[in-house]
Amino acid sequence: MVAGPLPAPSGPGKDRLRLWIRLLRASRTIEAELRERLKKDFNTTLPRFDVMAALYRAPEGMLMSDLSRFLLVSNGNVTGIVDRLVSEGLVARARRNGDRRTSMVRLTEEGTQAFATIAAAHEGWIGELLGKVSEDDARRLTGMLTSFRSNWEGRE
Amino acid sequence: MVAGPLPAPSGPGKDRLRLWIRLLRASRTIEAELRERLKKDFNTTLPRFDVMAALYRAPEGMLMSDLSRFLLVSNGNVTGIVDRLVSEGLVARARRNGDRRTSMVRLTEEGTQAFATIAAAHEGWIGELLGKVSEDDARRLTGMLTSFRSNWEGRE
DNA sequence: ATATAAAACTTTAAGCTTGAAATATCTTGT
DNA sequence: ACAAGATATTTCAAGCTTAAAGTTTTATAT
Numbered sequence: 001m002v003a004g005p006l007p008a009p010s011g012p013g014k015d016r017l018r019l020w021i022r023l024l025r026a027s028r029t030i031e032a033e034l035r036e037r038l039k040k041d042f043n044t045t046l047p048r049f050d051v052m053a054a055l056y057r058a059p060e061g062m063l064m065s066d067l068s069r070f071l072l073v074s075n076g077n078v079t080g081i082v083d084r085l086v087s088e089g090l091v092a093r094a095r096r097n098g099d100r101r102t103s104m105v106r107l108t109e110e111g112t113q114a115f116a117t118i119a120a121a122h123e124g125w126i127g128e129l130l131g132k133v134s135e136d137d138a139r140r141l142t143g144m145l146t147s148f149r150s151n152w153e154g155r156e
Numbered sequence: 157m158v159a160g161p162l163p164a165p166s167g168p169g170k171d172r173l174r175l176w177i178r179l180l181r182a183s184r185t186i187e188a189e190l191r192e193r194l195k196k197d198f199n200t201t202l203p204r205f206d207v208m209a210a211l212y213r214a215p216e217g218m219l220m221s222d223l224s225r226f227l228l229v230s231n232g233n234v235t236g237i238v239d240r241l242v243s244e245g246l247v248a249r250a251r252r253n254g255d256r257r258t259s260m261v262r263l264t265e266e267g268t269q270a271f272a273t274i275a276a277a278h279e280g281w282i283g284e285l286l287g288k289v290s291e292d293d294a295r296r297l298t299g300m301l302t303s304f305r306s307n308w309e310g311r312e
Numbered sequence: 313a314t315a316t317a318a319a320a321c322t323t324t325a326a327g328c329t330t331g332a333a334a335t336a337t338c339t340t341g342t
Numbered sequence: 343a344c345a346a347g348a349t350a351t352t353t354c355a356a357g358c359t360t361a362a363a364g365t366t367t368t369a370t371a372t
Contacts, residue, residue, distance in 0.1 A: 015294040016286040017279055020186065022301040027183040028228050030176065035360080045360095047328060064351060072184050077329050079352055084327080101337045101350045126176050127169040130304070137300055138171040144293055145178040148286070191330085203358060221320060233359055235322055240357085257320045257367045 030129055037125055042118050047073075047081050049122070052090065052107060052115045061094065061104035090114055186285055193281060198274050203229075203237050205278070208246065208263060208271045217250065217260030246270060 035046045054070050055062060062070070068078045082105055085091035090111030093103040107115060130138065191202045210226050211218060218226070224234045238261055241247035246267035249259040263271060286294065 013279060013283040015291050015298070016289060017282050019289065019294045019298045019301075020282050020286060022298050023179065023183050024187070025228070026301050026304055027179050031180070032228060039361085045327075065349085072181070072188060073328090074330055075351065076331080076353075080328075099338070099350080103351090123169060123173055126173050130172040130176060133172060133175065133300070133304055135171050138175045141297065141300055142171070142175045142178050144289070144297055145175075145182050148182055148289055195331085201357075219320080220322095229358090230360055231321065232323075232361085236358075255320080255368070259321090 030126075033129060034122070034125060037121075038118070041121060042114075044118065047077075048085060048090075049118060051078070051081050051085060052111060053119065055091065055105065055107045056112065056115050056119070059106070061106035063102050064105060065102075067105065085111070186282075189285060190278070190281060193277075194274070197277060198270075200274065203233075204241060204246075205274060207234070207237050207241060208267060209275065211247065211261065211263045212268065212271050212275070215262070217262035219258050220261060221258075223261065241267070 031046065038044050038046060038049055050071055051067060054067055058066075064075065064078055064082070067082070068075045071078070082091060082093070086093060090108060091105060092108050093105055095103050133141070187202065194200050194202060194205055206227055207223060210223055214222075220231065220234055220238070223238070224231045227234070238247060238249070242249060246264060247261060248264050249261055251259050289297070
């Protein structure tokens, strides 16, 4: 979508449509900025960062299917990203005794170190990019988005 | 990013980080649903829809650079999407007399018809997907996101 | 006039993304 | 034990995406 600065449509349902357009533009703007900074400052990408962030929170590791469910992307997608992270030595696949279909994916020592550095910068960027949003508004907005999310959890 | 249901981090700036994570998850969830429905019901994609939506609002046509600026994507990206829309007969490039580097891109008659149909369905989907957000909250959220956006307009 | 720079666009290489098909492994019913 | 089905993952083809390099055309400064 990403419609923008033009004739404000009116009518029933238009408020939600407008909300969606704003939501999408906001997230795309921020995402673009993060992508650029990740590239310039750390020579990495947003998808790689996403995967590492998920793994950082799970020291014991995650299954590929856990990753794809958590990140809201397809299985095949995760395979490629993890492959690249493995080839860069940031992530490792560990075979499991119980089930030979699966393997636990986790950050290597190097990956953990690297992520900690990037994550610190990332948090600073977000603080900067959302600087004009007051802490109060941030909490209120988060609350609204959370209640929205609960309508969606566990669909399908 | 897309972190999620885990130990709520605390500290200065964490509220904004949490807001960003929620924002991103919300837009990805909705985007994924729209993408799926556009594919199933109309055999098209979100990027194609975005381009057509932009052109629908500009009957006189748009330059490629206008499109890429408006949609927040790169030039080369738009080239590919428009190429495909042209080959499908939904969009046309019209040479301009004044400047031979550029061409006006616009919807064909067929493209206009097709878009009107898809847009109607799209608006219904948004109403459904954001149904739990009250009109009141929708307006308030939109307001917050708009003021956020104004900090970003015309950067770079 | 004419070189130089600027602008608009396209091409390219690498990586991301999806949905569908293929592979391998495990589980269940008999 | 064994077939049939379910699970977990990878592979594949097509399309999306970016940044960087290349092409063509227009504008500017001598």
